[in-house]
Amino acid sequence: MTTTLRPSEPLQHSADGGRSRTYDICVNSRRVGSVHVATDPHFGAASGLIERLRVDEPDRGRGRGAVAALAAEEVLRGWGCKDVQISVPADAGAALALARALGYTEISRNMVKELAAEAPEPPAGTEARPMTDAEFTEWEAAARDAFARSWIDRGVPEDRARAKAEASHRELLPRGLATPGTAIQVLLVGGRPVGHVWTGVRQLEPGVSAGYVYDVEVAADRRGRGHGRTLMLLAERAAREAGETLLGLHVFAGNTPAIRLYESLGYRTTYLNSSKPLL
Secondary structure (H helix, E strand, O other): OOEEEEEOOOEEOOOOOOEEEEEEEEOOOOEEEEEEEEEOOEEEEEEEEEEEEEOOHHHHHHHHHHHHHHHHHHHHOOOOEEEEEEEOOOOOOOHHHHHHHHHOEEEEEEEEOOOOOOOOOOOOOOOEEEOHHHHHHHHHHHHHHHHHHHHHOOOOOHHHHHHHHHHHHHOOOHHHHOOOOOOOEEEOOOOOEEEEEEEEEEEEEOOOEEEEEEEEEEEEHHHHOHHHHHHHHHHHHHHHHOOOEEEEEEEEOOHHHHHHHHOOOOOEEEEEEEEOOOO
């Protein structure tokens, strides 16, 4: 039996040169599932995405998903993509095993925490205040660069990484500190700033709203003193004040100290994000 992809819609084009298309997964012309293939709107047309790959229950365990994923990669090669990314639910053991077998490497994970009814109080001797306009100007330039660097360090070409950083900040902070739903708090200890946390509200998935930690950082000379934990407690309070019961975040796979901190605070991994080069 031959597994192939058959377009189920016309090829979609975006104004910035992106492409996307949904395909039926077929076995000898019989539909057994579907998959969505697209260029990444944040990284540009040279980076691809394989999304919503599903094989119908009766046809699972027969290699249909693996063949469909390889066929989707071939579509992306034809579009000129140099790499491909996937996002797999953390509890989808078979899909995670398939991703590893096909050569995908974890680059990051999404995590979420169910918040208590009462937001926790920060430790005694600490206080928080909103970031000032002057601080924001300095911080935003550094934050864009750091975000781009985090992707460059993981093999993303510099031009694409910087384009993603610029696009993300335009999308998430269109009005700077006045952006609705945005809170950037500075943590003070003894009256001195020791770190900051940027939170907002976003849709984790259709119909599921949550507070979201976009950036958290402790000053280099004040690390290892529990300030990161305090900043995360401030993020919980901001989410609760915004009326949210969930708090989500994204963390890179190599940031073990941060992952351990989040796990100790009650966060659980929801999705593992992986990539591979398209040779």
